[in-house]
Amino acid sequence: MASHGFWSLGGDNAGTNTGSQSPSTPRAWCQAAAQKLSGGIGSKLCALLNVGEVEKTADPAAKQPPQTAAGSCGCNKPCTCTKPDVVFSDLYSTDLLPALDGDTKTMTFLQEVVDLLLAYIVESFDRETKVIDFHYPNELLQLNNWELQDEPATLDDILISCRATLKYAIKTAHPRYFNQLSTGLDMVGLAADWLTSTANTNMFTYEVAPVFVLLEYVTLKKMREIIGWPDGRGDGIFSPGGAISNMYAMLLARFKMFPEVKEKGMSSVPRLAAFTSEHVRPQKINDQTHFSIKKGAAALGIGTESVISLCCLVLVQGFVPFFVSATAGTTVYGAFDPLIAISDICRKYNVWMHVDGAWGGSLLMSGRHRWKLDGVERANSVTWNPHKMMSVPLQCSALLVREEGLMQNCNQMHACYLFQQDKHYDLSYDTGDKALQCGRHVDIFKLWLMWRAKGTIGFEAQIDKCLELSEYLYNKIKDREGYQMVFDGKPQHTNVCFWYLPPGIRYMEDKEEQKKRLHKVAPVIKARMMEYGTTMVSYQPQGDKVNFFRMVISNPAATFEDIDFLIEEIERLGHDL
Amino acid sequence: MASHGFWSLGGDNAGTNTGSQSPSTPRAWCQAAAQKLSGGIGSKLCALLNVGEVEKTADPAAKQPPQTAAGSCGCNKPCTCTKPDVVFSDLYSTDLLPALDGDTKTMTFLQEVVDLLLAYIVESFDRETKVIDFHYPNELLQLNNWELQDEPATLDDILISCRATLKYAIKTAHPRYFNQLSTGLDMVGLAADWLTSTANTNMFTYEVAPVFVLLEYVTLKKMREIIGWPDGRGDGIFSPGGAISNMYAMLLARFKMFPEVKEKGMSSVPRLAAFTSEHVRPQKINDQTHFSIKKGAAALGIGTESVISLCCLVLVQGFVPFFVSATAGTTVYGAFDPLIAISDICRKYNVWMHVDGAWGGSLLMSGRHRWKLDGVERANSVTWNPHKMMSVPLQCSALLVREEGLMQNCNQMHACYLFQQDKHYDLSYDTGDKALQCGRHVDIFKLWLMWRAKGTIGFEAQIDKCLELSEYLYNKIKDREGYQMVFDGKPQHTNVCFWYLPPGIRYMEDKEEQKKRLHKVAPVIKARMMEYGTTMVSYQPQGDKVNFFRMVISNPAATFEDIDFLIEEIERLGHDL
Structure with a gap:
C-alpha cells in the first residue's frame, strides 16, 4: 500500500482514492472545490488547505497559495484582503492567551485549526474521499514523529500535527462508514461539543x-x-x-x-x-x-x-x-x-x-x-x-x-x-x-442542542430512516445469489447479519470445507475494504457460526445508493476468494 | 440580583460587571474592543456579537450591525465584503450536511458558532469581565426556555441557545477562577479537543x-x-x-x-x-x-x-x-x-x-x-x-x-x-x-498536543509557576492581620488553607462563639463572590475545623496581581461580617 506524505490532506488524499474521479493535484482539487462550493468558500477551503503546506510539498505549483483569488481572506467576495500577519513558525504556545497581547494570535491560531476542521468535515461527507487512509501500526508509527520531546514545538508544528492526525483518522462522518453502532457526525452536535470543550467544566x-x-x-x-x-x-x-x-x-x-x-x-x-x-x-x-x-x-x-x-x-x-x-x-x-x-x-x-x-x-x-x-x-x-x-x-x-x-x-x-x-x-x-x-x-449539551434543533419528530424521522435502509438491505440480499442470512426473518433493529459466499465456494459439496473457507472470507474482504478505504463494515463469528458480516445503520448520512454500493463493493472485493 | 437579557453577551455583560469601568452599551463596547484588539479582530468580534441580536435587542442603536466598519467580513483590512448570504432564521439542522448542497450552510453555521466561542474565549481572559453571571437555579430556569420540544428549532434559535449557554456558563479560563483543582483553559488543549470532537471516534x-x-x-x-x-x-x-x-x-x-x-x-x-x-x-x-x-x-x-x-x-x-x-x-x-x-x-x-x-x-x-x-x-x-x-x-x-x-x-x-x-x-x-x-x-489527543507544544520543560515551568504563586499567597497572609492558617508550615502543593476573620469577630474573647460565627464567614463571602462574579475560591469544614478557604492554583493565567486581588476581594466582601 502506498504511503502518502501527510502534508497533502486536501489534494493527494482525494486524488488517490480508488475508483474516484477526483482531480489529482492540489491545485486542480482547489479549482474543483471552488466551482463546487458557492459563496467563495471553495476558495477559502483551498487557501486553507495550502497553509503550512507550502514549505513541505514537493509540488512547486503549490508553493504559491492563491492569495489573489476571490475571497482568499475568508469572505465571499472578490477582495484584496489577506489574513492577519501571524507567522506560526515563529510562535509557540506561550505566545497565545493568557500571554499579554495574545488575543490576535490566539484567534488566528484557533481559526487556523477550525479551518482545517471545516475542510475535514466537508471532505468527510464526500463519497469520493476515503473512509480511512489505512496504515499498519508499525508503518503509521514511522510516518510521523509522534514522540514527545523535552523542548516545545512551534505552532506551525502543532498545525502540522493536527493535519497528520486528521489525515490518518477514520472519517466517522463518511456516508459509507458502518463499522460501529456509533457512526455519523451531526453538525449541531459537533457545534455543541466544541462549545462544551470551550466551557471546560464538569x-x-x-x-x-x-x-x-x-x-x-x-x-x-x-x-x-x-x-x-x-x-x-x-x-x-x-x-x-x-x-x-x-x-x-x-x-x-x-x-x-x-x-x-x-x-x-x-x-x-x-x-x-x-x-x-x-x-x-x-x-x-x-x-x-x-x-x-x-x-x-x-x-x-x-x-x-x-x-x-x-x-x-x-x-x-x-x-x-x-x-x-x-x-x-x-x-x-x-x-x-x-x-x-x-x-x-x-x-x-x-x-x-x-x-x-x-x-x-x-x-x-x-x-x-x-x-x-x-x-x-x-x-x-x-x-x-x-x-x-x-x-x-x-x-x-x-x-x-x-x-x-x-x-x-x-x-x-x-x-x-x-x-x-x-x-x-x-x-x-x-x-x-x-x-x-x-x-x-x-455529555449533556450536545444531546440537548441536537434535540432542540431536530425536535422529537426530527429524531424520530432520523431513526425511522435508518430502519428503512436496513430493511432495504435485507430485502435486497435475502434472496440474492451468493448471500445467506445468519438468522431467519426481518431484523428487529438495523442489524443485518449475512454471509457472502464467493463463487469459488458457493457450490462446494463438502459443507465442512465450505464452512472453513467461508470463515476466512469476511476478514479478507474487510482488510481489503480498509486498504482501499472505500467503506467499513463489521464482521464476527458467533457461537457455532463462522465469520459473518454484521451491517448496522446508525449513520444519518447513508442513503439507498450507499447500501447498493456496499453490496457491490463486497462482491468486487470478495469475488475472487 | 439583576437578570439581564441573554441577547447581550457582549455589551450588557461587560457593562454590568461590578467594579469594572467597561463601557455600558454594546456599541461602546465594540468601539473599545476594536481599539484594544489589533488587526481588525476587534471589529470582527464586535460584528459577530451583534449577529442574531438585532431583532431581539431593545436598543435601537444596535439594530444596525456595523457592516460598513473595517473588517466586518472577518478580514483584517478595511473592505466592503459581507458574510455569505445565509439566513439562519430560515434554516434548520436538516439543511446542514449531509444535506445536498449543505457545504456552505454548514461551514457558515459552524463558523458562526466558532465566532461566538472565540469571542467568549477572549472575554474569558479579560479580568474586567465576570467569572460568572450567577443566577439561582429557579431563576435560571426562567431566564430562557430550556425545555425540549417536539418541533425543530431554526438555526437562529440554536445560535441563541449557544449564546445563552455561554452567557450563564462559568468562565473557567478566567485568571481569577480558583474554585476547583481543574482551572484555566489551554489554547492548544482546546484546539485539540475541538479536533477530537470532530474525529468523533472512541x-x-x-x-x-x-x-x-x-x-x-x-x-x-x-x-x-x-x-x-x-x-x-x-x-x-x-x-x-x-x-x-x-x-x-x-x-x-x-x-x-x-x-x-x-x-x-x-x-x-x-x-x-x-x-x-x-x-x-x-x-x-x-x-x-x-x-x-x-x-x-x-x-x-x-x-x-x-x-x-x-x-x-x-x-x-x-x-x-x-x-x-x-x-x-x-x-x-x-x-x-x-x-x-x-x-x-x-x-x-x-x-x-x-x-x-x-x-x-x-x-x-x-x-x-x-x-x-x-x-x-x-x-x-x-x-x-x-x-x-x-x-x-x-x-x-x-x-x-x-x-x-x-x-x-x-x-x-x-x-x-x-x-x-x-x-x-x-x-x-x-x-x-x-x-x-x-x-x-x-482523552489523549489534548494531552499529547499540549505536551508537543510545551515540551516537558514547558509543563515544568507552568507547574513551578503555580507553586510559586501559592508560596507568594502563603507568605502574604501568614502574618497578615485577620488571617489564620489552617495548618502549620509551608504548603506542600498549591493548596493554601486559611481563615479570614472580619474585624467584628477578630478580637472576640468567647472562643466558642467566635468559632460559631467564623463558620459562617466563608460561605457568605463565597456567595457574595459569586453574585458579584469577581472571583471564585472554594471553602469547606474539615474534621473539627470550621469553614475555611482552600485556595488552589492550577490556573496558568493567574498572576501575582490576581493573588493580591483575591485577598483584597475577600476583605472587601467580608469586612462587615
Missing part, C-alpha cells in the same frame, strides 16, 4: 456548571417521560458509556436489596445471581448479552459465574437472584427481549429489572418501532445511549432509574469538603455525590 | 482510532518513564476521571491477589481490607483520603468499613490487607504521604501499593518539586490526572500500572464479537478489552 455541582446541570435535569426528565414513567419522575445520570451505565444499574439493584453491602461489602450478603435473557428470545437467537454485564459482575465482586441465563431462573442453592438484565437491541443481531414477559418474572421473584437499551433504547422515539420495547415502563432502570442510534457525538450514555433518591443513597460518601451543605443555592442540583465519579464529563 | 480498537491509540501508547510510556519504571515498561489507561482510575487500581490489586474473584466473586475470597494513610503524614495533618477510595470499595463489594487507616495496619481477625492507597496531594491540604515508608510496609506485608496522585502526580514533571513523590517508582499503580495541575481540558486522567498484562487479564471477557482475533493488523493495539468500559472517550 458535572459536579451547580456552582461550576449551572446551565449544564439544568439541561441534564430537563433532558433526563424528558427521557423518563418517553420511557413512560409517570410525570417523568425518577432519577438518572449521564455516564461514560453503556458498560458503566449497566454497572450503575447492577450496583443500585444490589444496594436496593442489601443496603448493608455499601459498608460491609459482599461478606454481609448471600451469594448473588444476576440474570440475562440470552435464550428466551422469540426468534430462538443464540445471541450474547453484552459483555458489559459480565464485566460489571466481575468488578462489583459478584463474579462472572453468577451471571446466569434467565431460562435457568430457579433458586439455586445459596444464590439469591437480585438483578435481571433484559436486552433491547443486542449488539450483533439487534434482537429485543420480550420485556413484558420478563417483567412478570421479575415481579414474581421480586428482582430488579434492568433494560439494557444502549443500542435499542432510541427506538422509543419512533411511533413505528417503539412497540419492540413494550413493557420498558415496568423496568427499574434503563440504559439508553444517544451516542448510538441518535448519532450524538461520543460519549453520551444515560442511565435512567425509576426510584428517586436511590442513586444518592447508594453512592454518596458525605464528603463535606466537596459538597458543602451551607451553600446559598438549592443543593439538590449538586449531582456529584450520586455518581461513582467525582468530576464527570459534560 | 478508544476501542486500532481500527477505529489508529492515531489516538498510538498516541495513548506513546504518552503512557512517557509518563511511566517519568514515574521511574525501567524503560517506561508497564501498562495503563486513560479513564473517565481520578475516581475511576483509583477504582481500576483497587480492582487490579484484588485480582492480583485473588484471580478467582473474577469468576467467583467475593464469596471466594476472605474479607479484604484496603488501607489509606490519612494519619501518618509528617505534618500530623488530619486530612481525608479522597472519598473515591471509599466509593470504589463500596462499588467493588469490599465495603466502606474495610477502608482502614494505615496506622492500624495489623492483621485484623479475618481481614486480609490487599491494597494501600497513598495520597500524593490530598484534595484539601495538598499533603503528600511519605511514599518510601509506605512502600516498606507494603513490601513487608506483600500488599499492592497504589499512589493516588490525581492532584499531586504532576509534580513529577518538576525538577524542583518531584522529591515530594520520592518512592513513587516503588508503587504498583499510580493515578495521575493531567486535567488538574497540567491544565489539560477535562477529562484527562491516567492510571499507570507497573505490571504488564494484568489489566488485560483482569478485565477481558473474550468478546470475540467485539475483538475479532483474525484481523489483519497487530492486535496488541486493540485496547478495548482491558478497560471496564466498552467504548472509551478519546
Whole structure:
C-alpha cells in the first residue's frame, strides 16, 4: 500500500482514492472545490488547505497559495484582503492567551485549526474521499514523529500535527462508514461539543456548571417521560458509556436489596445471581448479552459465574437472584427481549429489572418501532445511549432509574469538603455525590442542542430512516445469489447479519470445507475494504457460526445508493476468494 | 440580583460587571474592543456579537450591525465584503450536511458558532469581565426556555441557545477562577479537543482510532518513564476521571491477589481490607483520603468499613490487607504521604501499593518539586490526572500500572464479537478489552498536543509557576492581620488553607462563639463572590475545623496581581461580617 506524505490532506488524499474521479493535484482539487462550493468558500477551503503546506510539498505549483483569488481572506467576495500577519513558525504556545497581547494570535491560531476542521468535515461527507487512509501500526508509527520531546514545538508544528492526525483518522462522518453502532457526525452536535470543550467544566455541582446541570435535569426528565414513567419522575445520570451505565444499574439493584453491602461489602450478603435473557428470545437467537454485564459482575465482586441465563431462573442453592438484565437491541443481531414477559418474572421473584437499551433504547422515539420495547415502563432502570442510534457525538450514555433518591443513597460518601451543605443555592442540583465519579464529563449539551434543533419528530424521522435502509438491505440480499442470512426473518433493529459466499465456494459439496473457507472470507474482504478505504463494515463469528458480516445503520448520512454500493463493493472485493 | 437579557453577551455583560469601568452599551463596547484588539479582530468580534441580536435587542442603536466598519467580513483590512448570504432564521439542522448542497450552510453555521466561542474565549481572559453571571437555579430556569420540544428549532434559535449557554456558563479560563483543582483553559488543549470532537471516534480498537491509540501508547510510556519504571515498561489507561482510575487500581490489586474473584466473586475470597494513610503524614495533618477510595470499595463489594487507616495496619481477625492507597496531594491540604515508608510496609506485608496522585502526580514533571513523590517508582499503580495541575481540558486522567498484562487479564471477557482475533493488523493495539468500559472517550489527543507544544520543560515551568504563586499567597497572609492558617508550615502543593476573620469577630474573647460565627464567614463571602462574579475560591469544614478557604492554583493565567486581588476581594466582601 502506498504511503502518502501527510502534508497533502486536501489534494493527494482525494486524488488517490480508488475508483474516484477526483482531480489529482492540489491545485486542480482547489479549482474543483471552488466551482463546487458557492459563496467563495471553495476558495477559502483551498487557501486553507495550502497553509503550512507550502514549505513541505514537493509540488512547486503549490508553493504559491492563491492569495489573489476571490475571497482568499475568508469572505465571499472578490477582495484584496489577506489574513492577519501571524507567522506560526515563529510562535509557540506561550505566545497565545493568557500571554499579554495574545488575543490576535490566539484567534488566528484557533481559526487556523477550525479551518482545517471545516475542510475535514466537508471532505468527510464526500463519497469520493476515503473512509480511512489505512496504515499498519508499525508503518503509521514511522510516518510521523509522534514522540514527545523535552523542548516545545512551534505552532506551525502543532498545525502540522493536527493535519497528520486528521489525515490518518477514520472519517466517522463518511456516508459509507458502518463499522460501529456509533457512526455519523451531526453538525449541531459537533457545534455543541466544541462549545462544551470551550466551557471546560464538569458535572459536579451547580456552582461550576449551572446551565449544564439544568439541561441534564430537563433532558433526563424528558427521557423518563418517553420511557413512560409517570410525570417523568425518577432519577438518572449521564455516564461514560453503556458498560458503566449497566454497572450503575447492577450496583443500585444490589444496594436496593442489601443496603448493608455499601459498608460491609459482599461478606454481609448471600451469594448473588444476576440474570440475562440470552435464550428466551422469540426468534430462538443464540445471541450474547453484552459483555458489559459480565464485566460489571466481575468488578462489583459478584463474579462472572453468577451471571446466569434467565431460562435457568430457579433458586439455586445459596444464590439469591437480585438483578435481571433484559436486552433491547443486542449488539450483533439487534434482537429485543420480550420485556413484558420478563417483567412478570421479575415481579414474581421480586428482582430488579434492568433494560439494557444502549443500542435499542432510541427506538422509543419512533411511533413505528417503539412497540419492540413494550413493557420498558415496568423496568427499574434503563440504559439508553444517544451516542448510538441518535448519532450524538461520543460519549453520551444515560442511565435512567425509576426510584428517586436511590442513586444518592447508594453512592454518596458525605464528603463535606466537596459538597458543602451551607451553600446559598438549592443543593439538590449538586449531582456529584450520586455518581461513582467525582468530576464527570459534560455529555449533556450536545444531546440537548441536537434535540432542540431536530425536535422529537426530527429524531424520530432520523431513526425511522435508518430502519428503512436496513430493511432495504435485507430485502435486497435475502434472496440474492451468493448471500445467506445468519438468522431467519426481518431484523428487529438495523442489524443485518449475512454471509457472502464467493463463487469459488458457493457450490462446494463438502459443507465442512465450505464452512472453513467461508470463515476466512469476511476478514479478507474487510482488510481489503480498509486498504482501499472505500467503506467499513463489521464482521464476527458467533457461537457455532463462522465469520459473518454484521451491517448496522446508525449513520444519518447513508442513503439507498450507499447500501447498493456496499453490496457491490463486497462482491468486487470478495469475488475472487 | 439583576437578570439581564441573554441577547447581550457582549455589551450588557461587560457593562454590568461590578467594579469594572467597561463601557455600558454594546456599541461602546465594540468601539473599545476594536481599539484594544489589533488587526481588525476587534471589529470582527464586535460584528459577530451583534449577529442574531438585532431583532431581539431593545436598543435601537444596535439594530444596525456595523457592516460598513473595517473588517466586518472577518478580514483584517478595511473592505466592503459581507458574510455569505445565509439566513439562519430560515434554516434548520436538516439543511446542514449531509444535506445536498449543505457545504456552505454548514461551514457558515459552524463558523458562526466558532465566532461566538472565540469571542467568549477572549472575554474569558479579560479580568474586567465576570467569572460568572450567577443566577439561582429557579431563576435560571426562567431566564430562557430550556425545555425540549417536539418541533425543530431554526438555526437562529440554536445560535441563541449557544449564546445563552455561554452567557450563564462559568468562565473557567478566567485568571481569577480558583474554585476547583481543574482551572484555566489551554489554547492548544482546546484546539485539540475541538479536533477530537470532530474525529468523533472512541478508544476501542486500532481500527477505529489508529492515531489516538498510538498516541495513548506513546504518552503512557512517557509518563511511566517519568514515574521511574525501567524503560517506561508497564501498562495503563486513560479513564473517565481520578475516581475511576483509583477504582481500576483497587480492582487490579484484588485480582492480583485473588484471580478467582473474577469468576467467583467475593464469596471466594476472605474479607479484604484496603488501607489509606490519612494519619501518618509528617505534618500530623488530619486530612481525608479522597472519598473515591471509599466509593470504589463500596462499588467493588469490599465495603466502606474495610477502608482502614494505615496506622492500624495489623492483621485484623479475618481481614486480609490487599491494597494501600497513598495520597500524593490530598484534595484539601495538598499533603503528600511519605511514599518510601509506605512502600516498606507494603513490601513487608506483600500488599499492592497504589499512589493516588490525581492532584499531586504532576509534580513529577518538576525538577524542583518531584522529591515530594520520592518512592513513587516503588508503587504498583499510580493515578495521575493531567486535567488538574497540567491544565489539560477535562477529562484527562491516567492510571499507570507497573505490571504488564494484568489489566488485560483482569478485565477481558473474550468478546470475540467485539475483538475479532483474525484481523489483519497487530492486535496488541486493540485496547478495548482491558478497560471496564466498552467504548472509551478519546482523552489523549489534548494531552499529547499540549505536551508537543510545551515540551516537558514547558509543563515544568507552568507547574513551578503555580507553586510559586501559592508560596507568594502563603507568605502574604501568614502574618497578615485577620488571617489564620489552617495548618502549620509551608504548603506542600498549591493548596493554601486559611481563615479570614472580619474585624467584628477578630478580637472576640468567647472562643466558642467566635468559632460559631467564623463558620459562617466563608460561605457568605463565597456567595457574595459569586453574585458579584469577581472571583471564585472554594471553602469547606474539615474534621473539627470550621469553614475555611482552600485556595488552589492550577490556573496558568493567574498572576501575582490576581493573588493580591483575591485577598483584597475577600476583605472587601467580608469586612462587615
